[in-house]
Amino acid sequence: MKPLKLHMQxxxxxxxxxxxxxxxxxxxVFLIFGNTGSGKTTIFDAITFALFGDGITKDRDPESLRSDFADFDSPTEVDLTFEHQGKQYEITRQPKQTLNRQRGDGQKVYEAKGKLSFFKNGEKVNEISRISEITANVEKxxxxxxxxxxxxVLLPQGDFRKFLAASSSDKETLLRNIFHTDIYRRxxxxxxxxxxxxxxxxxxxxxxxxDNLASINWVAAPADIQKQSTEKQIGTLKAQQKTAKDDLNALAEKITGLQAKITSQSSKIDAETQMNTQIHELAHKQQELVTLTAKKKPITKS
Structure with a gap:
């Protein structure tokens, strides 16, 4: 926050x-100096009051910031123009105070009031006049x-020591808000x-x-395989699986060879069975021929 102009009335x-x-x-760098009671701290009070509606310390009521020499026709007012992150703002505040009535005789207590103006390229683009909204917008x-x-920001009159003595969590919260690092925390x-x-x-x-390694049926593995590291057990398991795969491939080749021999033998058996059937049928036919021949009567001439 960069203050541009401060007016105190x-x-x-x-x-x-x-x-x-x-x-x-x-x-x-510039220095604000003067004798005790000359109003050095009041400048910071005015800046703080303009921004937040309170002075530097909470023990001072904003109403007490009004000059003791002001007459009832002159209101207490602070106007601050400041710049923040390339944008310009102007904020005006009046504390709760007793003034002459605008109409009629006597005095009247006027409640605190103010306004916050937003500027863009030197032109006012928005204005807020509700006290609670002014403070909320300034904090935002x-x-x-x-x-x-x-x-x-101010650290007045020895309060720098208070910041140094603050807890780490309090400092973290404050610095996070200042440098907008909440996104990085999230x-x-x-x-x-x-x-x-x-x-x-x-x-x-x-x-x-x-659990899976503990349930494996190890083959030709070291006796302390269960005590070895997971990496070594997996390495041993891969070697065991490769050996088992090679054995299965060799066995598959043998089975394929045997199946070929079985097929060949089956073909031979089928051929021999067919031949035996034909021989049996031939023998049966020959027997029938002999029987027919024996029953044939001889032919005599008359």
């Missing part, structure tokens, strides 16, 4: 003061709430979750492999 010791920070752009723009802004969490799931799947597969 009846705010603390300032009756009508404007600070143009653009005049300091040529100086990367800066990604900081009042406490974080004071602790990280990515890291997603990767960690994926890694845990992959590790769980890996353990299940390893257990399944171990």
């Amino acid at each position: 009846n705010f603390g010791p300032y009756e009508d003061e404007t600070i143009d920070f653009t005049q300091l752009e040529q100086s990367p 723009i800066l990604q900081l709430n009042r406490q974080q802004f004071v602790q990280i 990515w890291s969490d997603a990767l960690a979750t994926q890694l845990r799931e992959m590790n769980a799947d890996s353990k299940q597969w390893q257990q399944a492999i171990a």
